[in-house]
Amino acid sequence: MTDVHTPPRATPAEAVYRDHRDHLVRLAYLLTGSREQAEDLVQQAFASAWDRWQAIDQPLPYLKRAIVNQAADARRRGIRDRLFRQRARVEPITExxxxxxxxxxxxxxxxxxxxxxxxxxxxxxxxxxxxxxxxxxxxxxxxxxxxxxxxxxxxxx
CATH class of the missing domain: 1.10.10.10 (Winged helix-like DNA-binding domain superfamily/Winged helix DNA-binding domain)
Known part of the structure; x- marks a missing residue:
């Protein structure tokens, strides 16, 4: 007899994260120019949405809006400039x-x-x-x- 384990079903938030995270990181990267900051912005957007996930009708537009707003806030605070100074070179986005x-x-x-x-x-x-x-x-x-x-x-x- 084999023990068959059914993997736990992903929550709606986990499904959106799995399906759209990479696209959201690319969007954030294009807004900030920093891969590290892009990752942070996406994590912040999901973290801020987590507690109110059930009340969010359209998660993807909500997350994109949060990322755009956070990118603008970060730029105003000068975070982007500090990250650029810390890096030895800027990664090209294309060849x-x-x-x-x-x-x-x-x-x-x-x-x-x-x-x-x-x-x-x-x-x-x-x-x-x-x-x-x-x-x-x-x-x-x-x-x-x-x-x-x-x-x-x-x-x-």
Whole structure:
């Protein structure tokens, strides 16, 4: 007779973590430029959601919003700058020099513009969804994207 153990069933929070953690870390990395900080932001987002998980209707948008907000807070506090000074070199995000150059300029955008660019072009979110995610009017998000693209066009010519 063999003893068959049924693995415990994952909670909804564990399932979201398992299915979306890597994507959320990449999103956080694009917002912060730091792999370590990206990992921390994702952990913080899940930790803050844990106690109220049952009340969260749409966990993935909730977590993305938390990560965007935490990234902006971290930037204001200067955490990102301290992490960059501690590292010997910045890891390239691609092997294509043109993309690394573009990314270097995206990192210089103001946090709200960078968030819109990353969510729209990396996360493939429509502008109305980004507006909802960031709690900003859709017109403001469109304006942020337009200004970010104008700024990038000037420096990438």
């Amino acid at each position: 294509v020099p043109e993309l690394d150059e573009t990314w270097a300029h995206i990192k210089t955008l103001p946090p709200h513009q960078r968030a819109v660019v990353v969510l729209h072009y990396y996360d493939d979110r429509p502008l109305n969804e980004i507006a909802e995610l960031l709690s900003r009017p859709a017109a403001t998000v469109r304006s942020d994207l337009r200004r970010a693209l104008e700024r990038l066009r000037k420096v990438l010519r």
